[in-house]
Amino acid sequence: MVTVTFLTPPMREKIVVEVPDNARFTLLNLMKRFNLPKQCVCGEGRCGACAVKVVPMRSSAKMVNLNDVERRELFLAGKLTREESELAELKDIPPRWRLACQYIVADEPVLVAF
Ligand code: FES
Secondary structure (H helix, E strand, C coil): CEEEECCCCCCCCEEEEEEEECCCCCCCHHHHHHCCCCCCCCCCCCCCCCEEEEEEEECCCCCCCCCHHHHHHHHCCCCCCHHHHHHHHHHHCCCEEEEECCCCCCCCCCCEEE
């Protein structure tokens, strides 16, 4: 099981979700499943509306998996710098923002804020 904690100002309390190993949910799937309020338009990494901050809960997290579609859209939205992109690619350091429709919940516990 991996823990995903959601925190956003409209919610009075954080929501903690346990995701089974190998479930392969995107964050967007998870948010829809738990009726979390985030506007999303395309669901394909092309509008940027689903950008969320993702913070690893362990310092040794290795969870980047930033695909080209997500990288491009985050750049266009001003939520990914060239430096962050290089750190993700070369050193496996996760960027601050991710697209919920592209981010696959893996085996690292994370805090998601939006
Ligand atoms: S819903 Fe459009 S980029 Fe995620």
